[in-house]
Amino acid sequence: MTTQTDGVYDRQPLIAGNWKMNLDHAEGVALVQKLAWTLDDAKNFDHARVQVAVFPPATDLRSVQTLVAGDKLKLAYGGQDLSDQDSGAFTGDISGAFLKKLDCAFVLVGHSERRTIHGESDELCARKVAAAYRHGLTPILCVGEGLEVRQAGTHVDYTLEQLRGSLAGVSAEDAASLVVAYEPVWAIGTGEVAGPEDAQEMSAAIRAELERLYGEETARKVRILYGGSVKAANAAAILAERDVDGVLVGGASLKAEEFANIARFEDHVAS
Numbered sequence: 001m002t003t004q005t006d007g008v009y010d011r012q013p014l015i016a017g018n019w020k021m022n023l024d025h026a027e028g029v030a031l032v033q034k035l036a037w038t039l040d041d042a043k044n045f046d047h048a049r050v051q052v053a054v055f056p057p058a059t060d061l062r063s064v065q066t067l068v069a070g071d072k073l074k075l076a077y078g079g080q081d082l083s084d085q086d087s088g089a090f091t092g093d094i095s096g097a098f099l100k101k102l103d104c105a106f107v108l109v110g111h112s113e114r115r116t117i118h119g120e121s122d123e124l125c126a127r128k129v130a131a132a133y134r135h136g137l138t139p140i141l142c143v144g145e146g147l148e149v150r151q152a153g154t155h156v157d158y159t160l161e162q163l164r165g166s167l168a169g170v171s172a173e174d175a176a177s178l179v180v181a182y183e184p185v186w187a188i189g190t191g192e193v194a195g196p197e198d199a200q201e202m203s204a205a206i207r208a209e210l211e212r213l214y215g216e217e218t219a220r221k222v223r224i225l226y227g228g229s230v231k232a233a234n235a236a237a238i239l240a241e242r243d244v245d246g247v248l249v250g251g252a253s254l255k256a257e258e259f260a261n262i263a264r265f266e267d268h269v270a271s
């Protein structure tokens with residue numbers, strides 16, 4: 001992670017919690033309340049320094065919006081997926097326009113569970129990224145290799161190809177606000193965590209590819225997250241890597257204390 005004091009690098013760390021298909025709207029409101037209290041109680045936690053966002057199921061978003069707006073919480077939130085279409089006969093899909101209306105700041109695109117379970121291709125992800133920008137949402141584009149690819153040693157090529165395919169048609173202007181999440185599929189929900197050096201290797205490769213596509217200035221602005229079995233115990237070491245600007249947390253984001261401790265990773269570095 002780079003720091004604001006570097007002068008050149010000023011990417012704000014992003015701690016993102018993807019709840020996946022867990023927690024109904026009542027449970028979701030309780031978790032957001034507890035998360036906000038826990039971070040408020042941590043006297044030295046600065047929301048302006050570290051951005052914290054949650055990604056509840058779509059059915060929770062209205063309740064989360066009401067709570068965040070009503071209590072003026074400094075937490076961001078977003079959708080776990082969006083349609084590549086804006087409206088019409090697309091049963092079950094969710095328009096980016098609807099997410100924007102709920103004041104979502106972000107939307108996940110191409111999470112590995114969407115890619116594997118729902119067969120989402122890079123082409124579809126590129127259309128979803130475009131839809132996110134069309135509706136003023138910041139896409140968090142997820143990329144990452146499975147175990148066989150990792151074992152074959154082709155993980156960098158594989159992941160960069162996903163990146164290029166999922167960004168087809170995206171302008172440099174839009175790309176500057178992009179967030180990329182590197183999630184090695186073999187480390188998701190398995191307890192297997194990529195080492196900080198693995199996270200750095202891929203994050204640096206992603207940034208270099210973004211520089212090739214969009215130029216250095218744009219590439220420097222893109223936040224790159226690591227996801228895969230992140231917990232409070234391993235977050236600080238991963239976030240200490242130069243090109244890792246945040247984490248995308250699954251299971252550990254369902255516990256307010258644990259997720260708050262991940263958000264407070266800088267305290268763990270200091271202690």
Ligand SMILES: O=C[C@H](O)COP(=O)(O)O
Binds near residue numbers: 252
């Ligand atoms: O979106 C989150 C990732 O899939 C990581 O999930 P996990 O932290 O449960 O391994």
